[in-house]
Amino acid sequence: VDAVQIGGTNLLSNGDFHNNITYYSSNGCTSFTQITSNLPNGFSYGGEFVVPSALHGLYINLADIYGPSFVFELGQVYTISLYAKANTSVSMNYGADGLSESNITLFTSWQRFSYQVTGDGSNHAIVFYPLSACTLDITGIQLELGNKATDWSAAPEDTQSQITALNSNYSSLTQTIDGINSSVGSLQTQMNTANGNIISVTNKESSLEQ
Numbered sequence: 001v002d003a004v005q006i007g008g009t010n011l012l013s014n015g016d017f018h019n020n021i022t023y024y025s026s027n028g029c030t031s032f033t034q035i036t037s038n039l040p041n042g043f044s045y046g047g048e049f050v051v052p053s054a055l056h057g058l059y060i061n062l063a064d065i066y067g068p069s070f071v072f073e074l075g076q077v078y079t080i081s082l083y084a085k086a087n088t089s090v091s092m093n094y095g096a097d098g099l100s101e102s103n104i105t106l107f108t109s110w111q112r113f114s115y116q117v118t119g120d121g122s123n124h125a126i127v128f129y130p131l132s133a134c135t136l137d138i139t140g141i142q143l144e145l146g147n148k149a150t151d152w153s154a155a156p157e158d159t160q161s162q163i164t165a166l167n168s169n170y171s172s173l174t175q176t177i178d179g180i181n182s183s184v185g186s187l188q189t190q191m192n193t194a195n196g197n198i199i200s201v202t203n204k205e206s207s208l209e210q
Helices: 156-209
Strands: 024-027 031-035 046-051 057-060 077-086 090-096 100-106 111-118 126-130 134-145
Touching (some): 077 090
Antiparallel strands (some): 024 057
């Protein structure tokens, strides 16, 4: 138990591709599609990449998220995890490019994989490269401190951006409601004016009849 180290904070933004391919580079893939169905339990989004041949795929450079000063701390253990499947059985390399990679076999149903790397004080891209042509589906990518893969969670940056989006939507909704209330108030004023005109006309008719 003492050997288990748990981080829990996802260092990879957009690990479920809810924001399409933001932060990721599709290296040689012929297409990317955001998928929203037939996903692992608990996920609403994923990414589908058409890989034309070996050693094409996708990668993410953490310097694009955290700036050029980001490094894998010397001696620190990190765990990389993901859910993946393919349209056929295919081998795939994934890990920290130039540091350490693992070879796994993908099948046509979703599986979760995890792999540990030890930092060397340098920056490395996280890569996912099938070894032959396939259609690669992937979601729930996570990089965390420690040697145990915890349940996937959105990166703090993703959570904050979702809060910001909700606040923006709430502000827009409030403005819309205020606009509706203003229109209703204006309509009520017009109706009151019209009723006043009707009463005035009625009074004039009564005067004429007298």
